[in-house]
Amino acid sequence: MIRTPRPSHLAAAAVLLASVTACGGAPGAQDAGGGGGADDRIRLAMLQPPRSGLSPLSDDAFKLSRWSTAETLVTLDDEGGALPGLATSWEQADDLTWRFAVRDGVSFHDGTELTAEQAAASLTAAAEASPPPRILDGVTLTAEADGDTLVVTTGEPDPLVPQRLSSPQLAVLAASAYAPDGTVSPVGTGTGPYELTEVAGTAGATLERFEDYWGEPAQAAGLDVSYVPDGTARAAALRTGEADVVEAVPVGQLTQIDPALIHEVPMPRTNTLYLNTSEGPFADPAVRAAAREAIDRARLVADVYEGRADEAEGLLGPAIPWAADLRDDACAELLGERPEPAQVDGVEISLGTFTDRAELPEVAVLLEQELEAVGFEVEQDVREYQFIEADALDGAFDAFILSRATVLDSGDPVAYLYSDFACEGSFNIAQLCDEDVDAALEEAAALPVGPERQAATMAVEALVLGADAVVPLLHERVVQGESERVEDALRDPRERALVDASTSVG
Structure with missing residues (x-):
């Protein structure tokens, strides 16, 4: 179940949404929420609100990936080659079977530990979902643990298994994410450098730095996310400095924005x-x-x-x-x-x-x-x-x-x-x-x-x-906007990454 935001955050969200309506500014949290001061937080203006309650089995998974809160077993390089993620290595055992070594020392945001068994459970939940995630269209996939190893089996030979497991829709979440009714909540259940702590429907979301992250810790105290479908409002948020990273700035707005803030991807x-x-x-x-x-x-x-x-x-x-x-x-x-x-x-x-x-x-x-x-x-x-x-x-x-x-x-x-x-x-x-x-x-x-x-x-x-x-x-x-104070925002052609642990504001 998605947690209810604290009253301080709900009040802030209401004020910020009103500012968007009145003057075209983008929402951005006014309450730092326990990760540091507001100046240490990154404000994101996203193109679209969630379509499926931030379910990782839907296209909302790409938001979770862009926020660096949910992670996958495999990542991709610039050419589409498979790289280690929550899996450190893999091998193809036969035409239908792949074996993945699951990374040691990874904690979920709820404090439980990543295991091959939980990785298998996450993949099984995705494979059995109706409808299945798009990456599994036409694919029969089963997953099980063999000690510390994750074994993935397909119904037909599939040379793309490692690349498939890089899809944000196949992120590995804690057991607490999966409800008996089939719903999946990413709140407090990912493994990334930022923990999703609060969700305000189609208004926004709050993420805090996860201090027990297995990799390099996040530079920023947290992320304050606002959904701003109106392109003029997103452009205004960039122009006025109300947002640090802005998705999809409309071409028609570019003449009104400092070119130094614009990055074409x-x-x-x-x-x-x-x-x-x-x-x-x-x-x-x-x-x-x-x-x-x-x-x-x-x-x-x-x-x-x-x-x-x-x-x-x-x-x-x-x-x-x-x-x-x-x-x-x-x-x-x-x-x-x-x-x-x-x-x-x-x-x-x-x-x-x-x-x-x-x-x-x-x-x-x-x-x-x-x-x-x-x-x-x-x-x-x-x-x-x-x-x-x-x-x-x-x-x-x-x-x-x-x-x-x-x-x-x-x-x-x-x-x-x-x-x-x-x-x-x-x-x-x-x-x-x-x-x-x-x-x-x-x-x-x-x-x-x-x-x-x-x-x-x-x-x-x-x-x-x-x-x-x-x-x-x-x-x-696509044109991405970045304020003068943000450093090392990600410009990803695949739209999987927007900020990561190295992204900061100064």
Whole structure:
């Protein structure tokens, strides 16, 4: 169960939320809360509030990772290679079995000790969750302890097991995190340098330095987190010094901010127009082709992103350096076989997107203009993400604009492609179910990390593009704001890390 914030923190949160509403400032805790003075604390302005009560089995896990409160058995280097985390080493025992040595001397925030048994219990809870974490889409995984060793077994050979275990959705938490009803609370149950101590719903959260951390202790006394979906308010928080680290500063606000506070982070993130392939107008491939041909990517990059983005040639962008070189002649041939655009005079379509990423409503306006120019009649539906995600996944829209990270979970695009385009994918907004795509995904997933897997990945991309299930628009370069007083904030293309033990304020 999530603990109730102390009255002092609730009062502070109320005052700060009022300041956001009144003058565009970001929330930031006024009460230091026992870890040191307010000047020793880092104030974070986050893009989105939690979607699932900060459950680590949901996308909220990435907040826990960015706050350095929940940790995983494996971490990733810049190239997506596996590095030790709560596991110090591992080996593949056979095609289906991996053995991980669990780190000694690690304490959970509730005072209990990390063991191979508890690591197995955390993985088992994730594997048995419904729905399962995205990283386990299509994967059968079991975990058990063998003395001090964690044994992970998969139903099929899976060369990506270490990378999978780096997903924030597979963080290892204390036994006290897991309630009998299946809910999971990260409050006071992680292993990171910061302990999550208080949660104020969709307003914010408080973290304190964990003095018994197994690694180097945190430089800051704690973190004061505020959720600020409004991009103008986030920019104002940076400009006025009310926040130290600010996620996703809108491009349209940059002229009002000191350039020294702005840091551009190249992202493996693609803004994509998903088309509902199962029902409605876009069930017809020729109508999908008409939408594809209507889009002017250069205009979107210039007018909405002011040149701070790259036009998309496919789903995987320049942050994945090998992708462009592997779009070969076979891919071009497949794309050339797509149907000619249909005449769409008067065809009515619904177009959805969300407000949390400030540029997306502007993208929707331009896409509506371009689609209507070729004959579509467009009805827009724009909401906060937490209120629109379920409808998008249920296929309630004919078209949906999404900003999507393409290597978010494992450092490898296959997990994203499966989630978004497999028949059984958990994030299949396009409602695509294609035997050739599923077969290509299965082939790619079975290959070891390396050139063959990369080529197979691009074959999947070509099939998805050949079906016109999506229209890739552009690849983002997310802008992160950092105040003058913060040092060593993390600029992570994968959006897993924002602050760590070395981040400080002065």
